[in-house]
Amino acid sequence: MHKTIAFALVVLTGFSAGALAANQMIYQKGRVFSSESVSIKKGDALTFVNDDSIPHNLMSATKGSEFNLGSQAPGTSTDVTFKEAGDIQVICAIHPRMKMMVKVTD
Amino acid sequence: MPGLFPRRSNLFGTVVVAASLGAVGFASIGLGAVVVGETRRIDLGSKAAPGIDSIKTQYKRPATIPFPKENPYTPEKAALGKKLYFDTRLSVSMAQSCASCHSPGFGWGDGLAVGVGHGMAKLGRHSPTIVNAAWGAIFMWDGRLATLEEQALGPIEAAGEMNMPLDKLMGRLGSINEYKPLFAAAFPGEGMNARTLAKAIATYERTVVSERAPFDAWIEGNEKAISEEAKRGFAVFNGKAMCSACHEGWNFTNDGFQDIGLPSKDIGRGEFVPGVVKMQHAFKTPGLREIERRSPYMHDGSLDTLEAVVEHYDQGGVDRPSRSDLMKPLGLSAQEKADLVAFMKTLTSNLSPTAVPVLPR
Numbered sequence: 341m342h343k344t345i346a347f348a349l350v351v352l353t354g355f356s357a358g359a360l361a362a363n364q365m366i367y368q369k370g371r372v373f374s375s376e377s378v379s380i381k382k383g384d385a386l387t388f389v390n391d392d393s394i395p396h397n398l399m400s401a402t403k404g405s406e407f408n409l410g411s412q413a414p415g416t417s418t419d420v421t422f423k424e425a426g427d428i429q430v431i432c433a434i435h436p437r438m439k440m441m442v443k444v445t446d
Numbered sequence: 447m448p449g450l451f452p453r454r455s456n457l458f459g460t461v462v463v464a465a466s467l468g469a470v471g472f473a474s475i476g477l478g479a480v481v482v483g484e485t486r487r488i489d490l491g492s493k494a495a496p497g498i499d500s501i502k503t504q505y506k507r508p509a510t511i512p513f514p515k516e517n518p519y520t521p522e523k524a525a526l527g528k529k530l531y532f533d534t535r536l537s538v539s540m541a542q543s544c545a546s547c548h549s550p551g552f553g554w555g556d557g558l559a560v561g562v563g564h565g566m567a568k569l570g571r572h573s574p575t576i577v578n579a580a581w582g583a584i585f586m587w588d589g590r591l592a593t594l595e596e597q598a599l600g601p602i603e604a605a606g607e608m609n610m611p612l613d614k615l616m617g618r619l620g621s622i623n624e625y626k627p628l629f630a631a632a633f634p635g636e637g638m639n640a641r642t643l644a645k646a647i648a649t650y651e652r653t654v655v656s657e658r659a660p661f662d663a664w665i666e667g668n669e670k671a672i673s674e675e676a677k678r679g680f681a682v683f684n685g686k687a688m689c690s691a692c693h694e695g696w697n698f699t700n701d702g703f704q705d706i707g708l709p710s711k712d713i714g715r716g717e718f719v720p721g722v723v724k725m726q727h728a729f730k731t732p733g734l735r736e737i738e739r740r741s742p743y744m745h746d747g748s749l750d751t752l753e754a755v756v757e758h759y760d761q762g763g764v765d766r767p768s769r770s771d772l773m774k775p776l777g778l779s780a781q782e783k784a785d786l787v788a789f790m791k792t793l794t795s796n797l798s799p800t801a802v803p804v805l806p807r
Contacts, residue, residue: 371700399719411724411771417486420482
C-alpha cells in the first residue's frame with residue numbers, strides 16, 4: 341500500500357516537474373521584462389519570475405483574458421495558464437514602462 | 447437539473463476559498479480564460495550589493511533630449527510652443543497660461559500646495575513640475591494621459607483649470623494674425639488645429655531640461671563638487687532608505703505608481719485601475735531634479751520641507767492594504783536624515799533665466 345502511494349507520488353511529482361519545465365519563463369529584472377513578446381499555445385502556461393529587487397504587480401486588462409497577480413514579491417514566481425487564443429498585453433501596474441505581449445495561438 | 451450546477455452561494459464560496467489559498471500559494475484559481483497558479487519562492491542567490499562607483503554610473507546625464515518620431519523637434523515648432531506656453535489667451539478667462547502653474551520661477555511648478563484653476567478655485571493636487579518631461583513614460587499624478595501631447599491639451603480643456611474648449615480656442619488663436627505664419631512655419635500644410643497646438647506645446651516642454659547641478663559634476667568625477675555629508679546621503683538614498691527603488695536614474699524617477707501612505711482620501715491611480723489594490727492611493731513618483739525650488743512637496747502639497755519629506759518616509763506613512771510594500775519604518779538616525787537632505791539639495795542647478803516671449807498680436 342505504502343509502495344503504491346509512494347509510486348503515485350513519484351509519478352505525480354514527475355508530471356508536475358515536467359509541466360513546470362515546459363513553461364516559458366518570463367523574468368522581471370531592472371524594471372523590464374526579459375521578452376517584449378512571446379508566443380505560446382492555447383492551454384500552455386508562462387512562469388512569471390520576479391528576480392528584481394522590488395515588488396511588481398503584473399496584470400492584464402485585455403478583454404476576456406484579464407488577470408492580476410497582485411503584489412509579487414522579489415524572489416517569487418507565479419504560473420499563468422492561457423486558455424484562449426489572442427493577443428494579450430501584460431503590464432506591471434506599478435511600473436508603466438513594463439509592457440509585453442503574449443500571443444496565444446490555437 | 448438539480449445537482450448539475452453548484453448553487454451560486456457555494457460557487458462564490460469556492461471562488462473565495464480558492465482565491466485565498468492561491469494568495470498564500472497552495473492552490474490554483476481559475477478565472478475564465480486565464481488561470482493563475484500558485485506563487486512559489488525561488489532562490490535568487492545572494493549577490494553582493496553593487497559598489498558606489500557602479501551605482502554612480504546609473505545616474506549619468508543623457509547627452510540628448512528624446513523626441514518622439516510622431517513629433518520630431520524643429521526650432522520653429524519649439525519657438526511656437528514657447529509662445530503658446532506663455533500665452534494667457536489659451537484660458538477662457540485670458541488670465542492663465544501653462545506657465546501660471548508651471549513657472550520657471552518655481553522650478554517649473556507654482557510654489558503652492560495645490561494648483562489654482564479657473565476662477566481662482568483651488569485644485570485637488572499639487573502642480574507637478576514639467577522639468578525633464580521629455581523622459582516621461584506617462585503623465586499626470588494619476589497617469590491618466592499617455593503622451594505629453596495629450597497632457598498639453600488636458601489642462602486647457604479642463605473646466606476646473608483653463609476651462610477653454612478647444613474649438614473656441616482655435617477660433618480665438620485664428621483671429622490673431624501673427625500666429626498664422628508661425629503655425630505655417632512649424633507645421634507646413636497641417637494648419638492651425640488642436641493637434642498642431644498640442645505638438646507645439648509638447649515640443650517646447652521637452653526642451654525644458656534641468657541644468658547641470660553639483661551632483662552631475664560629482665558623478666562625472668569632481669569629488670569636491672558636493673559635500674561629504676551629501677555623499678553619505680547618496681549612500682543612504684541607494685541603501686538603507688531605499689529611495690532609489692522608485693527615484694531611480696538620472697531624473698530620479700521610474701514613473702512608477704506607489705501609495706506612500708499619505709493620509710489623503712484621494713485614490714489617485716486607483717480611479718483608473720479599480721481592481722488593483724496597490725494602485726489605490728497610488729501616485730506617480732516625481733523626479734527630484736530642481737527639488738529645492740519645488741516646495742511644498744507630495745501630490746497634495748502637504749509637506750513643506752525636504753526634512754518633513756524624509757521624516758514621512760522614515761515613519762513609513764499610513765499602513766493600509768494599498769501601501770507600497772517598500773514603505774515601512776526605516777529607523778534612520780538624525781545624521782542619516784540630514785545627509786539625505788544634503789544630498790537632495792545637490793540636485794538643484796543654477797537655473798538660467800527663462801526669457802518670456804513676445805506674444806503674437
